[in-house]
Amino acid sequence: MTLKQIQEILDAEIICGEDSLDMEITAAGGSDLMSDVLAFGQPGILLMTGLTNTQSVRTADIVDAKAILYVRGKKPDKGGLELAREKGIPILSTKHMMFMACGLLFRAGLPGVGGLQDE
Amino acid sequence: MFCDDGLSQHFQIQGGDFSRAGRVSTTIKEILQEVGIDPAIIRRAAIASYEAEMNVVMYAQKADLTLKLTPEEITIRIEDQGPGIKNIDQAMQEGFSTATDQMREMGFGAGMGLPNINRNADVFWIGSIRGKGTVLIITFLLKKGGKA
Incomplete structure (x- = not known):
């Protein structure tokens, strides 16, 4: 799924990285806890x-x-936006809440990172 | 930056400086990319370095970080001046944390840091003296024997 498709599915605003909308995304992960993302x-x-x-x-x-x-309509702070531009990481913002955003993308065929937590 | 047996570079990390937190790890990642290290190893090194850097920012006054790169391995050594760790075995368990609300608002402090460093490293050594500080030595093997 391309970033452009993700933008359309979630009616998302492009915060930066307009040139990267043809980027192919093969999986997604959602969390507010950066420790978990790491x-x-x-x-x-x-x-x-x-x-x-x-x-x-x-x-x-x-x-x-x-x-x-x-x-939930959130946008990166100033430092985050600067870093994203520097690193060439595109940013989108959707008004959907986390569960809905995940559900809409999953229904459209975008998988999660897969696997279950190890015991 | 280059010495006879490889590369060595020093960095300082300031405790409590949340706005700059992670910059050292980003620089380390860039250095390893420039040198042409396997991206999978760079990723593990960057994650471990970032977790360690966040620990310094969250808990310590300051720290010296040394990145050493030889043909055989990457070593990241972090020596902080801080409160030390009361019980290392406990701190190595996922979910154990002494984090404050401010740390959690930053997206950290879930008790995943040290276990995640351990998971990504090929060799992980940790020592701590209460009231003085903590030393981490994190090694990534570049040849056979390292994690995939």
Whole structure:
């Protein structure tokens, strides 16, 4: 699924990375807890979060996430936006809440990062 | 930055400086990318470094981080001046945390840091003296024997 399709499904605003809408996204993961993203995040994912500080963008960069989607109409703070531009990470913002955003993308065929938590 | 047996670079991390938290790890990632290390190893090193850096920002006054790169391995050594860890076995358990609300608002402090460093490292050593600080030595093997 391309970022453009994700944008259309979620009626999302493009915050930065307009040139990257043809980027192919093969999986997504959603969390407001960056500790969890660092533990479960896989390279190439769309990071879906409601955490808007600089750490959300830095975490995306560290785990090699391809793009970030902020839910509930949220937008990155100034430091986060600067870092995203510097690192070339596209950012979208949707007014949907986390569960709805995840559900709409999953229904459209975008899988999660897969697997169950190890015992 | 380069010495006879590889590369060595020092960084300082300031405790409590949430606005800059993670910059050192981003720089380390860029250095490893420039040198041409396997992306999967870079990713593990960046995650471990970032977790360790966040721990310093959240809990310690400051820390010295040394990145060493040889043909055989990457070593990240972090020595902080801070409160130390009361019980390392407990701190290594997922979910154990002494984080404040401010740390949790940053998206951290879930008790995943040290276990996640351990999960990503090929060799992980930790030592701590209460009231003085903590030392982490995190090693990633570049040849056979490392994690995939």
